[in-house]
Amino acid sequence: MIKAVGLGKTYGSTRAVNDLSFEVHPGSVTGFLGPNGSGKSTTMRLMLGLDRGDGATTYDGRTFAELDHPMRHVGALLEAKPFHPTRHARNHLRMLAAANRIADSRVDQVMEMVGLATVAKGKPKKFSLGMGQRLGIAAALLGDPDTLILDEPSNGLDPQGIQWLRSLLKHLAGEGRSVFVSSHLLQEMAVLADELVVIGRGKMLANGAVSDFISHSGLGTVEVRTPDGATLAPAIEALGATIVRDGDSLVVSGATAEQIGEAAHSVGARLHQLATRDATLEEAFLEATGLSEEFRGSTGDLA
């Protein structure tokens, strides 16, 4: 298990990460979300001891520096990929393997896993963004680690690549590993992650199950089809809910289907349909991070 306690980092006058504490549990994928510049990469570097800062991160009770052959415990993919300019992809991995006492045969295994076996002798500097990303993922998997920390691993991957990565990470978590992964692809995160850590301007905004994050956003609605709208609407509004009329339907925010059903019963209104619609992860994320967005674009006058 990963346990991060009180992580913090200041660059000049910028408090990039501020007192972040969270856990990443074995057997699950934990998504790490936050707007641009919110401190995700800095947090990951702190977790791996690559940046000096406040707090501590332990892996089953040991800090990264205390692990012998860390690649065999924690596999990491960070934004900057230090590939050797002239070394072949396979040799790059062989060198990492040797430094961590990992068998050479594992190199071919991971190249196969990430779909780079046919270009094993290619030079990473000639790789496309997606191929470079796959090589970085191969390096993270090299030590067959029980913990993975991946910063934007889907960057540059095509749709098939993203689907492949999703299956891979779910499979690895299913084997009991702890997977911590940042991404801006919220639809992807919605189907990949079990738990979330959501930050804004370096501070924790939400931490817990994806389903709780979405339901706590309060953005879900209930669609009510009724021939007795005039009778039912005041009873729903009396619950403190708001109603938007859509043809012969009432779209209700701020009340559950159960509450609406009870209200309908108490005023004798007939219900033809009562359908709940959950918020999307994107809607919940935008709601949670709206005020902590650091960089806000404008659609302006594009003409």
Ligand SMILES: Nc1ncnc2c1ncn2[C@@H]1O[C@H](COP(=O)(O)OP(=O)(O)OP(=O)(O)O)[C@@H](O)[C@H]1O
């Ligand atoms: N080496 C550095 N020197 C100075 N400031 C830095 C440095 N690295 C990051 N920062 C600042 O720290 C803050 C957090 O940056 P970080 O890269 O961790 O965010 P992020 O959430 O990973 O962003 P993105 O989603 O855009 O990749 C930003 O304000 C950034 O400008």
